[in-house]
Amino acid sequence: MNPTTPEDSLRVASQPKLRTLVADRLREAIARNRFPPGARLKERELCELLGVSRTSIREALRELEGEGLVSTQAGHPTVTVLSTKQVNEIYQVRVALEGLAARLFARQATDAHLAELEHATRALEAVVANFAVGPFLSAKTRFYDALFEGAGNAVAASMLRAIHTKVSLLRATSLASATRSEQSIKEIRAFVAALAARDEEAAYRLCVEHIENASSAAMAVLAQADEKQAHRA
Amino acid sequence: MNPTTPEDSLRVASQPKLRTLVADRLREAIARNRFPPGARLKERELCELLGVSRTSIREALRELEGEGLVSTQAGHPTVTVLSTKQVNEIYQVRVALEGLAARLFARQATDAHLAELEHATRALEAVVANFAVGPFLSAKTRFYDALFEGAGNAVAASMLRAIHTKVSLLRATSLASATRSEQSIKEIRAFVAALAARDEEAAYRLCVEHIENASSAAMAVLAQADEKQAHRA
DNA sequence: TTTTCCTTTTTGGTATACAATAATATCGTC
DNA sequence: GACGATATTATTGTATACCAAAAAGGAAAA
Numbered sequence: 001m002n003p004t005t006p007e008d009s010l011r012v013a014s015q016p017k018l019r020t021l022v023a024d025r026l027r028e029a030i031a032r033n034r035f036p037p038g039a040r041l042k043e044r045e046l047c048e049l050l051g052v053s054r055t056s057i058r059e060a061l062r063e064l065e066g067e068g069l070v071s072t073q074a075g076h077p078t079v080t081v082l083s084t085k086q087v088n089e090i091y092q093v094r095v096a097l098e099g100l101a102a103r104l105f106a107r108q109a110t111d112a113h114l115a116e117l118e119h120a121t122r123a124l125e126a127v128v129a130n131f132a133v134g135p136f137l138s139a140k141t142r143f144y145d146a147l148f149e150g151a152g153n154a155v156a157a158s159m160l161r162a163i164h165t166k167v168s169l170l171r172a173t174s175l176a177s178a179t180r181s182e183q184s185i186k187e188i189r190a191f192v193a194a195l196a197a198r199d200e201e202a203a204y205r206l207c208v209e210h211i212e213n214a215s216s217a218a219m220a221v222l223a224q225a226d227e228k229q230a231h232r233a
Numbered sequence: 234m235n236p237t238t239p240e241d242s243l244r245v246a247s248q249p250k251l252r253t254l255v256a257d258r259l260r261e262a263i264a265r266n267r268f269p270p271g272a273r274l275k276e277r278e279l280c281e282l283l284g285v286s287r288t289s290i291r292e293a294l295r296e297l298e299g300e301g302l303v304s305t306q307a308g309h310p311t312v313t314v315l316s317t318k319q320v321n322e323i324y325q326v327r328v329a330l331e332g333l334a335a336r337l338f339a340r341q342a343t344d345a346h347l348a349e350l351e352h353a354t355r356a357l358e359a360v361v362a363n364f365a366v367g368p369f370l371s372a373k374t375r376f377y378d379a380l381f382e383g384a385g386n387a388v389a390a391s392m393l394r395a396i397h398t399k400v401s402l403l404r405a406t407s408l409a410s411a412t413r414s415e416q417s418i419k420e421i422r423a424f425v426a427a428l429a430a431r432d433e434e435a436a437y438r439l440c441v442e443h444i445e446n447a448s449s450a451a452m453a454v455l456a457q458a459d460e461k462q463a464h465r466a
Numbered sequence: 467t468t469t470t471c472c473t474t475t476t477t478g479g480t481a482t483a484c485a486a487t488a489a490t491a492t493c494g495t496c
Numbered sequence: 497g498a499c500g501a502t503a504t505t506a507t508t509g510t511a512t513a514c515c516a517a518a519a520a521g522g523a524a525a526a
Contacts, residue, residue, distance in 0.1 A: 018510070019295075042476070053511045055288075058478090062252075062292050066299030068391075075477060075518060089388040092333060096389070100329040155322040156329070158301075159392055251479070275507070286480045291509090308487060308508060 022050055022060035030069055030079055031137060031168040041070065041077040067162045069169065082169055084222055091215035094163050095208050101151040101160065102191070102207040106200040113150030114196055120146040121192050128181045136181075137168070143188070150195075170218060180217050187213065255283055255293035263302055263312055264370060264401040274303060274310040300395045302402065315402055317455055324448035327396050328441050330389050335424070335440040337384040339433040346383030347429055353379040354425050361414045369414075370401070376421070383428075403451060413450050420446065 016024075026046070029035055046057045061077050064070040071080045082090070105113070120143040127139040144164060148157035187210040194202040249257075259279075262268055279290045294310050297303040304313045315323070338346070353376040360372040377397060381390035420443040427436035 044476080055510055055512090058288075059291065059295050059509095062295035063299055066296055068388075072477095074520095077477085086388065089386045092337070092386055093330070093388045093392065096329045096333040097326065100325060104325070153322040153325055155301075155319065155326045155396075159326065163388075273507095277507080288479060288481090292478095305508095307489095310508085 018052060018056045019059040019063070022052060022056050023063040025050060026060060026064060027067075027069060027165060030064075031165065032134070035079050037079050037081040037169055039079045041079065043077075068166055080166075080169060082166070084219070087170065087218065087222065088215075090163060090166055091211060091218075094160070094167075095211050097156050097160050097163065098211060099204050099208055101147055101153065101156055102195070102203045103200050104151040104153055104156075105147060106195050106198050106203045108152060109150035109195070113146070117143070117146040117150060117192060117195065121188060124188065125185055128185045131181055140164075167218075170222075180213070184210070184214070251285060252289050252292040252296070255285060255289050256296040258283060259293055259297060260300075260302065260398060263297075264398065265367070268312050270312050270314040270402050272312045274312065276310075301399055313399070313402060315399070317452070320403065320451065320455065321448075323396060323399055324444060324451075327393070327400075328444050330393050330396065331444060332437050332441055334380055334384040334386065334389055334393065335428070335436045336433050337386055337389075338380060339428050339431050339436045341385060342383035342428070346379065350376070350379040350383060350425060350428065354421060357421065358418055361418045364414055373397075400451075403455075413446075417443070417447070 026035075026041075035041060041061065043054050043057050043061075047054055050057070061070055065072070065077075069080055070077050072078065105117075109117075120139070124139040124143050127135045141164075144160070148160060151157070187206065191203060191206040191210055194206050259268075259274075268274060274294065276287055276290050276294075280287055283290070294303055298305070298310075302313055303310050305311065338350075342350075353372070357372040357376050360368045374397075377393070381393060384390070420439065424436060424439040424443060427439050
């Protein structure tokens, strides 16, 4: 045991800044639809809700703006509404980056990375058997954390996390997740098997297919919602 | 002429917020090495330098942190120093995203997009003939703006812009640019020709090669710098 | 019903204050 | 001179107050 290894040292990790905690809280609340797309985020309301000053709220909002979760409409911070075009763009980018992550994982992940991914996949399967949104989001996060860790590209991981958070803006995707969860988990299982076999090409292909299926399902739900809207008008 | 088309309307675009202008200024200053990697960014110094309040500085710093240009070292905002691993990761991501942009451009760009890209390429060639860092950065930005516009994926464009800004942190890349600029412009010329021919596969391959060559050149200069450092120690 | 005007609310930016943390300077001891 | 301890200064994080500008809402008039 090398005493200077970060994992072994007694060094106390620095505490996250209040603004970071606020941004995390808001991100979570947005993902769980506490603030739905289009919702106005009023600074003073958030101050009361979170019990912090306007300064911390404003700084957290800047952070969320950078991620695209929040945009300013007529001078007002608003939870981002994604157009169909943007959704399509997001999935295109997800294919490119997650495809890269799949390739890198297959190429270079350690046995420990594989073991963690296997555990995360099992956890995901257990949650899908008894579907509930909260635990599903947590299990999905764990799965992708394991994938990105094994891929070993922090830049891609950071971008993909932002992508996943943006996708969570879509009610459509959680609806789509609930309805296609059994098929989805089969796809993930096949994907993980290819990664375990270090088959880069198969892993890439299965990863892309999984994302494209998710995209199609989300688009289908969006199209339905558009029809309902048209009927109302 | 349809009077409701955005381009024809008399609508005045909203002014950028002060914090946005500050972030833009800082981004530019970092790219031009006014604040080199590792430089401490002191809030009160920046207030004096830019003639704005601490709030605007802090909000701009949050934005730059989100982009990875600025990170907090021992509680102090600092211009990001990129490790060799990070540089490698950045180029991997650039291949994935710019490869996507190349494919999309070849697939769907209009003749107007192509014309703009051609103009931007000529401007770049003119600058390379009389090399100077400032005009080179501007011409390069124009070239990539044209590419991303024609690719029509704003999410990818936004991420790639952040990537390009991060890459500009590396003195290595501007040094590498100066020494390999003639070869580089040849690669770009071939790339643009493939895009003009709507040859998606060739465009993708040439794009990837260009980036990989840029990456190799940057790594070579980094390795030289490491050697010099080792000699000093 | 539509338009105009007035009031209220909200955001953007500035300034000040204080606590906590980090960095630097000073002093004493060996 | 080197080292360690302490004091001082500088910087960042957070809160609060203030005011201007912009946006939103409501009431009155046409």
